[in-house]
Amino acid sequence: MKHGFVIVNKSAGLTSHDCVGKLRRIFHQKRIGHSGTLDPNVTGVLPLALGQATKLIELLVDSGKIYEGDICLGYSTTTEDVWGEIVERCPLVLGQIKDEKIDQALKSLTGEIEQIPPMYSAVKVKGKRLYEYARAGEEVERPRRHVVIEDFLRLSKSSYDAEKKCLTFSFRVSCSKGTYVRTLATQVGELLGLPAHLSRLCRLKSGGFSLEESHSIASIEENPEAYFIPLQVYIEKNFKSLDIPFEFQKLACNGAPLPNFAHISDSFPRAVYVEGKLIGLYTLSSEEEKTLRPFKMFDWRQMV
Structure with a gap:
C-alpha cells in the first residue's frame, strides 16, 4: 500500500469523488481521500491522500x-x-x-x-x-x-x-x-x-500545494510513480523533526503522552521519530507541563 500524496489538476466535468475513483484504479488501493471538494465545473488543485496520509487530510483542509x-x-x-x-x-x-x-x-x-x-x-x-x-x-x-x-x-x-x-x-x-x-x-x-x-x-x-505541482489524471495514469509524493517526504518538508530516546518507544507506539520535554518550546506540531521510524505528529500540551501529546499517529510498521 502507498502512503503519501498525489496532487491532481482537476479538469472540468469531473467530481472530486471521480478523481478519487480514478486514483484507486491507478494505484490499486482503496484507502484514498481528497482534501477540499471542488465543484464539477471548477478546475485546479485537488490534493489526494493515500494510505496513512489520509490522516493529514484535516490539516490540508484547514489551510487557506x-x-x-x-x-x-x-x-x-x-x-x-x-x-x-x-x-x-x-x-x-x-x-x-x-x-x-x-x-x-x-x-x-x-x-x-x-x-x-x-x-x-x-x-x-x-x-x-x-x-x-x-x-x-x-x-x-x-x-x-x-x-x-x-x-x-x-x-x-x-x-x-x-x-x-x-x-x-x-x-x-x-x-x-x-x-x-x-x-x-x-x-x-x-x-x-x-x-x-x-x-x-x-x-x-x-493544502500547501500549488497549481504548478499538480498534474492531470492522464499524466498520473501514464506514470504514477513520477507524481507520487511519499508521506515521509511531505513530513520532512513541512514539520521539524524530534528524535526521542528509545526508552520512550513503548509510550510513543501506544500513542501516550511523552513527559519531560522542557527543552522544546517552538514549532508544533513536531514529527516524532524513534530510531529513525516516524511515529506521529505531537503537540505541546502546555508551556507549564512541557508534555508532548499525540496529534496524528502513524503505524510505522505499515510503512516499512
Missing part, C-alpha cells in the same frame, strides 16, 4: 486557498454560477460600472465576512443536503458562517458583452476554508446593486 476566476455582472442564477438557470437580469450599458467601483467592492469584502451558503451546496440542514432541498423546490433557512478573505483583487479590465449586456472581470482571492467563492461573486453584485454570478473558477493553491 487561492482561486482565480471571472465574475459576471448583469444577471444572477439559481446556483450562483454560470451553470444555473437565470433568475434575475439587469441589462448594463457600456461604461455603466467603472473598474474603480468594482475595486472598492472587492476591498470591502476583505477581512472576516459573513456568508450564507448557496442552496445548491452540500451543507447539511436537518439531515439533508441543501441541494436536495433545492432540487425539490424547497427553501430552508441556511446557517450563516464566518470566513476570512485575505486578499480579493481584480486582475483584468472589465470587458463588456454587447449581446448579453453584461460585464465580466477576472479576479484572484485568497481565503480561509469554508469560503464559497460563488457566494462572493453574488456579494460583489449586491454591493454594486446588480445581479451577479461566478462564470469561471480555478483553484491555484490548496
